[in-house]
Amino acid sequence: MFGYQGKIIHVDLSAGKIVVENPSEDFYRKYLGGSAMGLYYILREMPSKADPLGPENVLTLMAGVTTGLPISGQSRINVNAKSPISNGIGDSQAGGFFPAELKFAGYDGIVIKGRSAKPVYLLVTNDKLELRSAASLGGLKTGEAEDLLKAEVGDDNIEVFQHGPAAEKGVIYSSLLSMANRNAGRTGMGLVMASKNLRAIVVRGKEKPKVFDLKALGALSKEGPIRLPENGDMAGLAKYGTASVVSPQHSMGTLPTRNYSEGAFEFSDDLSGENLYDNYLRGAKAGNQDKEGRDTCFSCVVRCKRTVELEGKYQVDARYGGPEYETIGTFGSYCGIKDLAAVSRANQICNEYAVDTIACGATISFAMECYENGVIDQKVTGGIDLRFGNSDAMLQVLDEIVTASTPFGRLLGQGSERAAAAWGNGADEYLTTVKGAESPAHMPQAKKTLGLIYAVNPFGADHQSSEHDWMIEEGIASELYMQRLGELGLEETLEPLSLGKEKVKFAYLTELFYSMLDSAELCQFVWGPAWTLYGPSDTARLLSAATGWNVTVEELMKVGARRLNLMRLFNHREGLTRKDDKLPKKFYRALKGEGPTANVAMDKGQIDAAIDEYYRLAEWTEDGVPKPETLAALDLAWTAEI
Numbered sequence: 001m002f003g004y005q006g007k008i009i010h011v012d013l014s015a016g017k018i019v020v021e022n023p024s025e026d027f028y029r030k031y032l033g034g035s036a037m038g039l040y041y042i043l044r045e046m047p048s049k050a051d052p053l054g055p056e057n058v059l060t061l062m063a064g065v066t067t068g069l070p071i072s073g074q075s076r077i078n079v080n081a082k083s084p085i086s087n088g089i090g091d092s093q094a095g096g097f098f099p100a101e102l103k104f105a106g107y108d109g110i111v112i113k114g115r116s117a118k119p120v121y122l123l124v125t126n127d128k129l130e131l132r133s134a135a136s137l138g139g140l141k142t143g144e145a146e147d148l149l150k151a152e153v154g155d156d157n158i159e160v161f162q163h164g165p166a167a168e169k170g171v172i173y174s175s176l177l178s179m180a181n182r183n184a185g186r187t188g189m190g191l192v193m194a195s196k197n198l199r200a201i202v203v204r205g206k207e208k209p210k211v212f213d214l215k216a217l218g219a220l221s222k223e224g225p226i227r228l229p230e231n232g233d234m235a236g237l238a239k240y241g242t243a244s245v246v247s248p249q250h251s252m253g254t255l256p257t258r259n260y261s262e263g264a265f266e267f268s269d270d271l272s273g274e275n276l277y278d279n280y281l282r283g284a285k286a287g288n289q290d291k292e293g294r295d296t297c298f299s300c301v302v303r304c305k306r307t308v309e310l311e312g313k314y315q316v317d318a319r320y321g322g323p324e325y326e327t328i329g330t331f332g333s334y335c336g337i338k339d340l341a342a343v344s345r346a347n348q349i350c351n352e353y354a355v356d357t358i359a360c361g362a363t364i365s366f367a368m369e370c371y372e373n374g375v376i377d378q379k380v381t382g383g384i385d386l387r388f389g390n391s392d393a394m395l396q397v398l399d400e401i402v403t404a405s406t407p408f409g410r411l412l413g414q415g416s417e418r419a420a421a422a423w424g425n426g427a428d429e430y431l432t433t434v435k436g437a438e439s440p441a442h443m444p445q446a447k448k449t450l451g452l453i454y455a456v457n458p459f460g461a462d463h464q465s466s467e468h469d470w471m472i473e474e475g476i477a478s479e480l481y482m483q484r485l486g487e488l489g490l491e492e493t494l495e496p497l498s499l500g501k502e503k504v505k506f507a508y509l510t511e512l513f514y515s516m517l518d519s520a521e522l523c524q525f526v527w528g529p530a531w532t533l534y535g536p537s538d539t540a541r542l543l544s545a546a547t548g549w550n551v552t553v554e555e556l557m558k559v560g561a562r563r564l565n566l567m568r569l570f571n572h573r574e575g576l577t578r579k580d581d582k583l584p585k586k587f588y589r590a591l592k593g594e595g596p597t598a599n600v601a602m603d604k605g606q607i608d609a610a611i612d613e614y615y616r617l618a619e620w621t622e623d624g625v626p627k628p629e630t631l632a633a634l635d636l637a638w639t640a641e642i
């Protein structure tokens, strides 16, 4: 065994039993880990139409065959289960140190079924697999729970992956966190884990995975730091974090503003990565951000994570990290808020209580637009003047959501679609959701292929499932970018605002590569199809050096297709159809405000044609269902039995 540890933990919480499985080498090569591997177990072990919050739902946490190796961008974990938000597949990833530590403890993944009679946590070490009482953790914020677990286990170096108190209150977009700041945010995986009465998974290990060719891995690892300063996108990410894109998004008219009504925010400078770096990072006062304000994942040279520490009106504790671009978007420009301190405070509250910052911030901005347009009033908000730009109102509503302390907070804790259904009165006109998932901070009005991917993605609107349009534009696409895309079969620069067949091919092929990354569990900021530290052929080199298999880019694309087809099959089995591959009505209305995307709207006919072409490329039926021959070509004929 090289790369992987060869052991998967199976936990039956109803029976209190833990079993270890030793899958074959062929299994690891076929799925690589992460999402594809999780989907394999979910399709085999979860009965059709299971209640997402019932004991029959199967929750999987999977690392990959490179997780824990000494190279950048490999410490990731994927969480999958049936989503309580969409009743389709749930999928979410997180980085940090937990994924590598799980591998060091000797395991590649965990499959969790059933429901414990009492609250428990799972302890995983090299010599112990144990369910322990979590009675003392109830109601604790994530940082507090982590401290208590460290004291109880008697080891400050444990890694803890947990849901938080928001899940105990039933917030549907509850997440799972490690380090109290690395958030597997999307699709409600925290609520699924809470429904199983499992508060946390605690890992500690010493057994490093073996590497087939350490010399080749070392050579590849050395190339990353050399390339870092030479690659403008990566250098910006390293210095300013994901917030580095706030200003470019504003300039392109793709910074969602006032609940996706506009694409440019007049106060974008206040929310920028530069402002965050200069004035908010932990080391800002000492002028020493690099030492104190940037954080990383296991063995990663990029260090894209931010750490904010603030005193004054909006206090922020550094242990809860700092806001990513998406969080700055949803709690900032979506809500018309320019105060980065208030946004950082919102980020802390989301991490303390463990909720998805995208879903939560976007749900509040949706409520703000409903309030501004008279769909709801202060009788509904409980007296809160929920105007765009009102930071205190945003934080008040956030508190009511995560503590479920008012009827308004409890309803918004069910997400914007359920709130719109409860209010009626035209509230659905203001939704930004696909399959229940609020749209992230990248606007498909200008990034046309994202409109397609938001629509067809099995777990709803997602910005990390394919490459974004504008980078393939002539004059912007670099030689390196095009060379790497060439490795995927994409040769030409393309018109950014088109959505013709070539654009659909660009979306589909890059989606397959991203899909593979979420199975190999590689960070998309380091390993990607084009702009990242390493490209497709580098990724094949990594997998080959790690495992000893002769991995090709073609094989990697096949793994990506396997994952995508498994997710699609799951949704089909659960009753989702082509009707669910649709964008919110709001996206077909012209954007307001100033900037390059003012008056731009999406075209429904264009999206429908793109979906047809996408199904054709994926070799699915006209209704978007994988054909038996497509599944057979991917070695997935076994799925006929599900």
Ligand code: SF4
Binding pocket: 072, 073, 074, 075, 095, 096, 295, 296, 297, 300, 301, 302, 303, 304, 305, 523, 524, 525, 526
């Ligand atoms: S690029 Fe950022 S998110 Fe990715 S592994 Fe490195 S530090 Fe973690």
